[in-house]
Amino acid sequence: MIVTVTLNPAVDKIYWVDSLRVGRVVEEEFLTRATRSSTSAGGKGVNMSVVLSQLGMENVAMGFIAGSAGHVVARDLRAKNVTTNFVWTRGETRTNAVVLEEGQSRILIFIGEAGPAVDANDVKHFIRRYRRMLPSASWVVLAGSLPPGVDADLYRDLATMAREAGAKVILSAGGDALQRGLEAGPTIVKPDTREERLLEGRSLATRETILEAGRHIVDRGQAEVVIVSHEVTGDVVVTRDAAWEIRSSVPASELKNLVGADDAFLAGTLFRLANGEPMERALRFGLAAGVATAESEGKVCGDVGRIEARMNQVTVDRIS
Amino acid sequence: MNVREIMTKDLTAVESDVSVRDLIFILENAEMPGMPVVDDDGRLTGFISEKDLIRAALPGYFELLHSASFLPDLNQVAKKLTKIADDPISKYMRKDVFSVREDEDDLRAADLILRKDVMSVPVVDATGRLVGRVRRIDLLRHFL
Numbered sequence: 001m002i003v004t005v006t007l008n009p010a011v012d013k014i015y016w017v018d019s020l021r022v023g024r025v026v027e028e029e030f031l032t033r034a035t036r037s038s039t040s041a042g043g044k045g046v047n048m049s050v051v052l053s054q055l056g057m058e059n060v061a062m063g064f065i066a067g068s069a070g071h072v073v074a075r076d077l078r079a080k081n082v083t084t085n086f087v088w089t090r091g092e093t094r095t096n097a098v099v100l101e102e103g104q105s106r107i108l109i110f111i112g113e114a115g116p117a118v119d120a121n122d123v124k125h126f127i128r129r130y131r132r133m134l135p136s137a138s139w140v141v142l143a144g145s146l147p148p149g150v151d152a153d154l155y156r157d158l159a160t161m162a163r164e165a166g167a168k169v170i171l172s173a174g175g176d177a178l179q180r181g182l183e184a185g186p187t188i189v190k191p192d193t194r195e196e197r198l199l200e201g202r203s204l205a206t207r208e209t210i211l212e213a214g215r216h217i218v219d220r221g222q223a224e225v226v227i228v229s230h231e232v233t234g235d236v237v238v239t240r241d242a243a244w245e246i247r248s249s250v251p252a253s254e255l256k257n258l259v260g261a262d263d264a265f266l267a268g269t270l271f272r273l274a275n276g277e278p279m280e281r282a283l284r285f286g287l288a289a290g291v292a293t294a295e296s297e298g299k300v301c302g303d304v305g306r307i308e309a310r311m312n313q314v315t316v317d318r319i320s
Numbered sequence: 321m322n323v324r325e326i327m328t329k330d331l332t333a334v335e336s337d338v339s340v341r342d343l344i345f346i347l348e349n350a351e352m353p354g355m356p357v358v359d360d361d362g363r364l365t366g367f368i369s370e371k372d373l374i375r376a377a378l379p380g381y382f383e384l385l386h387s388a389s390f391l392p393d394l395n396q397v398a399k400k401l402t403k404i405a406d407d408p409i410s411k412y413m414r415k416d417v418f419s420v421r422e423d424e425d426d427l428r429a430a431d432l433i434l435r436k437d438v439m440s441v442p443v444v445d446a447t448g449r450l451v452g453r454v455r456r457i458d459l460l461r462h463f464l
Contacts, residue, residue, distance in 0.1 A: 060331065071351070078329060083452070085331035088349035121342075128335065132362040 002052060002059040002274060003137045003167075004045035005130070005158060008115040008147040009086075011069045012042030012299060014098045014259065020108050035102055040299055041076035042096055044143035044172055044192075047263035047300050048270070049082045051289065054302025055271045060085050060133060064126065064147060066116045067092035085133065087126045091116025098259055105255035105294060117149035130158065134165035139274055142181065143172040143263075144192075152176035159184035171223075172266060182222040189223040190266060204228050207236055207245065211320060214238025225279065227269075229262060236319075237283055243320035246283050248291045249313045255294040264300045265290030268307065280316050287314045323429050324422040326462040327443045327452035333358045336365060336410035340373060340401075343409050356442040357413050362449040364442055368413035376412045377401040419444045422451050426462065429454040 015034040022030060041050070049061040065073050065086040070093040074084050094113035101108055134140070140162040142155050155177050159169045163184060171181045174192035179200065182189065191199045202213035207230060214226035218240050226238045234247040255261075268289025272282035288310040292301040301307070333356040334343055347355060347370060354369030377400045404411075419442040420429045432441045433456055440455040 066349070070349070074330070081329070083329040083331060088332075088346055125342075128360075129331075132358070132360060135361075 001136050002057060002139045002141065002270065003130075003133050004049045004052075004059060004061050004141040004143065006043035006045035006061065006063040006144050007118070007126075007150060007154070008145045009041065009043035009046050009063050009065060009073050009093060010112070010115070011072045011093060011095045012038075012040050012098065012259065013095055014038045014040075014100060014257075014299070016100050016102050017108070018102055020099060020101070038299070039072065039076075041073040041080075042260075042299070043073075044263050044266075045141050046073065046077065047260045048141055048143065048267040049077065050080050051264050051267035051293075051300050051302040052271060053081045054300075055267075055304060057271055057274065059083065062086060062126070062130060062133065064089045064116070064118050064122060065093050066090060069093035069095055085129055087122055087129065089116055089118050089122045100257060100259075103256075105252065105258050107258065115145075115147045118147045119149060123150065123154065127158075127161075131161060134162060134167060137162065137165065137167040139170065139187075139270060140167045141170045141172070141266075141270070142186070143170070143266075145173070146177050153180050155181035156184045159186050170266065170270060182217065185221060186223050188225040188227060189217065190227040190229075193229055199226070199228070207319075210236045211238060211243055214243065227266075235265070235283075235287065237279070238320075239279065242318055244280065244283065244316050245319050246287050246314060246316045248287055248310070249315070250291050250295070250310065255291075256297055257299065258294050260299040261290045261294040264293035264302070267300075267302070284311060284314050284316050321426045321462070322422065323420050323424050323426055323443055323454060324451075326426050326429070326458050327422070327454045328440075328458055329452045331362075331450055331452070333362075333450055334368070334409065335359070336413065337408045339406050340376075340409055340412070341405040343368065344373065353439050356417075356450050356453070357409065358450050364417060364419055364444050364448060364450050366410075366413040366415045367417045367442065368409050372412050372414065373401075376404060417442070420454065421446065426454075426459070430459050433459065 015037045017032050021032045049059050052059045060083045061077055062085045066089045077084050094115035097111045099109035162169045169186040170188045171186040172190040199213040203209045210228045217223050217226050228236050230236045237244045265286045269282045269286030272285045288307045291310045292306045332350050336357050357366035359365050377397050422443050429441050440453045443452040445451050
């Protein structure tokens, strides 16, 4: 069984518009009507849980939720056949507002709230529940930002508990949470590069710098596998024995919605790894899942048929 | 159809040493009228509901009265609730808990809900670990 931890989940509110009108003066018309919209549970681990469930893999989504938005998250996940195990806290689960242009993949606006503060008592309750899940977990996913009030060491502590219980760990985060989390030696690390393209202070700007930073992490035993998004439809993967560049030949013009594509990639890779497949094949399936998601109007796509249809448009090249 | 196919897959539960105050917060926010109690292995050990807490806050003789109008006022209920707020819920939970196994027939869950007049029934696996719950609404949605 897989446990996904999203400590700061969100309601993802996506609006599609024909064009965005921004008013500059009071008199100017600036009303933009959405052609359509969607509301769904969000956050990196949450998105991964949805894909895993669509692929038929048992998983439990954990984290903190609060207020009416917390109910939206829990209900949406249960409707998608994900088992929920969240700790209720004070405040209101955050909402991410995303504006997409019809027919385009680029995100016009992404506004992410900080999320409700979580106190030490909440963390204590969470850890107790988390420990209960570990004996039956083969993989644990620790993903996304930490909520306000939570110590940056939390991912490190959760990863350590998981490793001690015999579970493999995926850490997908940024900043201090990533830095500290590396101290626990997660199995796979995927830096969140949306805000800064850095890993342990090293640049992740080019394929060469990614390779260098990845090797630095792997050689020091801080992770077995480092995965870094390189371009929109490409990633660089570094392990102790090899490095690969994986890319998709699907033209960017066919991509409709990049929200969640990265999470679908990681979930697809995890799905195949958890089924015992080697890294190279798992990565190919993972990127196909990411592309299938980016091509779909929905936020994530875990449809095996659509994913497999994209497999022949994914190349995995060994680069080291 | 078996229980697993109709249950709500949610593991929200409390441990027996959680305080009454914390439980009230969780019940209110999770919008659940009652909650399973589990041990550190996730095994079902009891159940506690709003009703159990209200009963605990009422005077011991309340159930002998024919009507609540015989109570002098509700201040003593408020005082009692304040007094027990930091107590562990183990003092007030029901330990004679009933449950259904995830591989049992859905009719067994319906039967328990009707006969015991409860809002939901905890669902456990073969080892007694909590895996979900069947609510009245799950049955209605399923049978429609």
